[in-house]
Amino acid sequence: MSQIQAAIMTGPGQIDVRSYPKPQIGDDEVLLKIERTGICGSDKHMFAGHMALPFPVIPGHELVGTIEEMGPAAADSLAIVGGPVAVGDRVTTTPSSRACGRCYYCLHMPQRPTLCSNRFVYGFVSADLAPIPRGGFAEYLHLTGHSWLFKIPDDLPSERAVLTEPAAVATRAVERALGPGIPHIGEGLGLDKSVLVLGAGPIGQLVVAVLSHIGTDLIIAGDLSAARLELARTMGAHQVLAMGEGSPEQRQLALQDMTAGVGADIVIETAGVPVAFKESLDLVRRGGIVVEVGHFTDPGGVEIHPHIVCFKDLDIRGMWAYPSMQFKTALSFLRRTTAPLDRFITHRLPLSDIREGLDITGGEEAMKVVVEPGN
Numbered sequence: 210m211s212q213i214q215a216a217i218m219t220g221p222g223q224i225d226v227r228s229y230p231k232p233q234i235g236d237d238e239v240l241l242k243i244e245r246t247g248i249c250g251s252d253k254h255m256f257a258g259h260m261a262l263p264f265p266v267i268p269g270h271e272l273v274g275t276i277e278e279m280g281p282a283a284a285d286s287l288a289i290v291g292g293p294v295a296v297g298d299r300v301t302t303t304p305s306s307r308a309c310g311r312c313y314y315c316l317h318m319p320q321r322p323t324l325c326s327n328r329f330v331y332g333f334v335s336a337d338l339a340p341i342p343r344g345g346f347a348e349y350l351h352l353t354g355h356s357w358l359f360k361i362p363d364d365l366p367s368e369r370a371v372l373t374e375p376a377a378v379a380t381r382a383v384e385r386a387l388g389p390g391i392p393h394i395g396e397g398l399g400l401d402k403s404v405l406v407l408g409a410g411p412i413g414q415l416v417v418a419v420l421s422h423i424g425t426d427l428i429i430a431g432d433l434s435a436a437r438l439e440l441a442r443t444m445g446a447h448q449v450l451a452m453g454e455g456s457p458e459q460r461q462l463a464l465q466d467m468t469a470g471v472g473a474d475i476v477i478e479t480a481g482v483p484v485a486f487k488e489s490l491d492l493v494r495r496g497g498i499v500v501e502v503g504h505f506t507d508p509g510g511v512e513i514h515p516h517i518v519c520f521k522d523l524d525i526r527g528m529w530a531y532p533s534m535q536f537k538t539a540l541s542f543l544r545r546t547t548a549p550l551d552r553f554i555t556h557r558l559p560l561s562d563i564r565e566g567l568d569i570t571g572g573e574e575a576m577k578v579v580v581e582p583g584n
């Protein structure tokens with residue numbers, strides 16, 4: 210039986226590329242040949258031990274591949290969007306399998322499918338359970354019949370399509386700030402609103418690009434890194450806030466200067482640093498909205514004064530990933546945006562360099578690091 214390579218994380222700080230038998234798919238399954246997979250901040254956090262996971266895990270969930278094999282019943286079993294699809298087609302898949310439709314959350318809150326108690330998530334699931342591999346840092350991905358497939362439009366190059374998963378996070382983060390009502394009377398994101406995006410890593414940059422794409426009036430990016438803030442300007446930020454300069458009070462005043470003296474209508478926290486959540490509460494105006502995106506993993510806590518939530522009459526909205534159909538939104542954004550996303554991928558590495566890729570992810574010189582098992 211032929212062998213394939215996959216990177217396996219056996220615990221925090223431990224990752225190796227190993228050989229596995231090439232997967233044999235069932236009638237309702239699909240075998241993807243992985244072309245490229247982006248390294249996510251959550252892969253880095255997972256490697257640092259910030260997430261309780263069923264190790265060993267084959268990580269990786271931001272992937273583009275081509276269909277190598279497709280079982281005869283797969284088209285009736287998988288959720289396929291933008292299709293039909295056939296062997297040889299370029300596709301991506303959501304990390305999450307389909308929701309079960311039977312658990313408490315599926316029955317009561319079907320509009321929030323990521324709360325389903327019975328789904329599994331590629332790149333986070335145990336590699337001790339078949340089918341293997343179920344993660345993107347591998348030459349192949351074995352997709353069960355409970356998976357999603359999105360056909361990649363022909364005019365969307367793979368270099369852009371590999372950003373579909375982070376763009377799903379970014380578009381949902383922006384949609385979480387939408388609110389019902391009439392502009393100026395209602396609440397939430399509208400054209401004439403100011404949005405502070407805290408954190409100018411890959412997700413923050415994409416949030417800026419999405420806000421720009423929909424025509425947001427004032428987009429402000431905040432980060433410690435001057436280089437990242439410069440990149441955020443090219444993605445559509447009108448103003449920047451240097452989070453490493455001055456005291457928190459001085460930053461608050463600097464922001465008020467940009468926002469009619471009140472603070473941002475909306476703050477979207479993408480940094481994933483606990484203190485950034487605290488500062489979001491300080492920087493949003495009274496009656497505003499804070500969207501917390503960055504803490505998909507748990508790097509610790511921060512002290513806040515809950516009084517500020519009452520005093521400011523705040524809406525705080527979390528998000529646990531996104532419904533799978535968000536990939537359709539993300540693909541449409543990636544096709545249409547004029548943001549210079551070609552500047553986004555700073556490193557391309559073979560699968561054997563996965564550890565180096567994790568090391569450089571999050572560093573000053575890296576934006577998106579992409580592993581290319583297909584090369």
Ligand SMILES: [Zn+2]
Pocket residue numbers: 249250251270271374375
């Ligand atoms: Zn991701």
Ligand SMILES: [Zn+2]
Pocket residue numbers: 308309310311312313314315324325326327328
């Ligand atoms: Zn369910």
